[in-house]
Amino acid sequence: MKSIFKMCLDGKGNETIARELQENEVLIPMAYWQSKGLNRGGKKTQTNPYKWCKTTVQKILSQQEYCGDIINLKTYSKSFKNKTRYENPKENWAVFKNVNEPIIDRETFETVQKFISKTKRRAPKKENGERSIFNGLIYCGDCHSKMRYHTSTSNKEIHYFTCSDNKVDYRGKCLGRHYVRADALEEVVKLELRRLVEMLEIDESYFAQLLLRKNDEEREKDKKFLESELQKAITRSNTVSQLYEKLYEDNVIGKVSDEWFVELSHKYEKERIDLKAKIADTRYKIEELKNTNSEYGKFISAIRRFMQMDNLTSPLLRELIDHIDIFETEGTGKSRTQRIVIYYRFIGYIELPNTAKQTHIADTRKGVAVEYITEQFTA
Structure with missing residues (x-):
């Protein structure tokens, strides 16, 4: 950590620091803790353990905890359905x-913060156009990283997404770029939403039952997950209490020094407070989930609004869609295909019944069309 702060003070940018750390095979934070047997969160990292991102460097440089401080309530969630954490x-x-022994002295930390505050992010170039309405919704279907939005340098009319962890562009682990044109993606989503509209118009009762069943399945899945997380938190809370009692007893009889007792007791107290908050929050979410009525009606209302609109809008997309998975292209030339899977809010993925093979063709730009067959499209 100290070397990262030093490199920042030496005038190196986040990308340069990340590149040097990766070239020197310095473990990323998660991989480092796992190598020490301190597996935070209980999951093993699926990424390259040496693959640093500039955002990771940026986060480290802004972590006040390295001064020995403890900060709670930095983020919050609005409800159990909205799993997004918002900055407080x-x-x-x-x-x-x-509270804890500092890793970075406060003077160095504050100097770095002043340096960072003077570094302004470049505004996006006007010629690259506005942000895509799909920003934040598109994910790589293979590595589950977010997709990044780009504008072609040779043709400003061409906008596209690629996997943010692909090996070619970002020194990442994902082998495929998962390239998809923004205009082609928009046409595919429109075609899929029109399929929902058609089903709603043909048999609204059956469509409502389908959505209700999917909604109930998602709620039950959420409930089981929350109950599992609650049990884990309660078990860990009991363990921490036992560890603290043992630590106290060992300190009384002289097996643990006063200095070591103070350090560990602060650690256990912080974890105990965090677990107490997590237990209360999880219990609230479970109760809220039990008392929540099915929300498929909101989904149908959003589809009806789509029926009255000529173009997709960002608010409508976020009301209908949770996320979209983009898979790598297969085949070449006219045989090239790419799988796209849409996950809707409240209900997840919907597999609509087809009475016959359906093929749709829509123009994306002059001379280029998208052929869409159920879950696949060819551009």
Whole structure:
């Protein structure tokens, strides 16, 4: 950590620092803790253990905890259905200073913060156009990383997405770029939404039952996950209490020094507070889930609004769609295909019944069309 702060003070940018760390085969934080047997979160990393991102460097440089402080309530969630964590304003943070032994002295940390605040992010170039309405919704179907939006340097009319962890562009682990044109993606989503519209118009009762069943399945899945997380938190909380009692007893009889007792007791107390908050939050989410009525009606209302619109909009997309998985292309030339899977809000993936093979063709730009067959399209 100290070397990262030093490189920043030496005037190196986040990308340069990330590249040097990767070239020197320095383990990323998650891989480092796993190598020490301290597997935070209980999951093994699926990424290259030496693959640093500039965002990781940026996060480390802004972590006040390295000064020995403890900060709670940095993020919050709005509800059990919205799993997104939102940043809490700094004035709402709970900050406890000088609790742990600092890794970075406060003077160095504050100097770096002043340096960072003077570094302004470049504004996007106007010629690259506006952000895509799909930003934040598109994920790689293989490695599950977010897809990045680009504008072609040779033709500003061409906008596309690629996997943010692909080996070619970003020194990542994912072998395929998962390239997809933004205009082609928009046409595919429109065609799929029109299929939902057709089904709604043909048999609204059957469509409502299908959505209700899917919604109930998702709720039951969420409930089982929350109950599992609650049990894990309760078990760990009991373990921490036992560890603290044992630590206290060992300190009394002289097996543990006062210095070591203070350090570990602070660690256990922080974890105990975090677990207490997690247990209360999870219990609230479970109760909220039990009392929540099926939300398929909101989904149908959003589809009806789509029926009255000429173009897709970002708000409507986020009301209908949770995320979209983009898989790598297969084949070449006219035989090239690419699988796209849409996961809708509240209900996940919907497999619509087809009475016969359906093929749709839509123009994306002059001379180029998208042929869409159920879950596949060819451009």
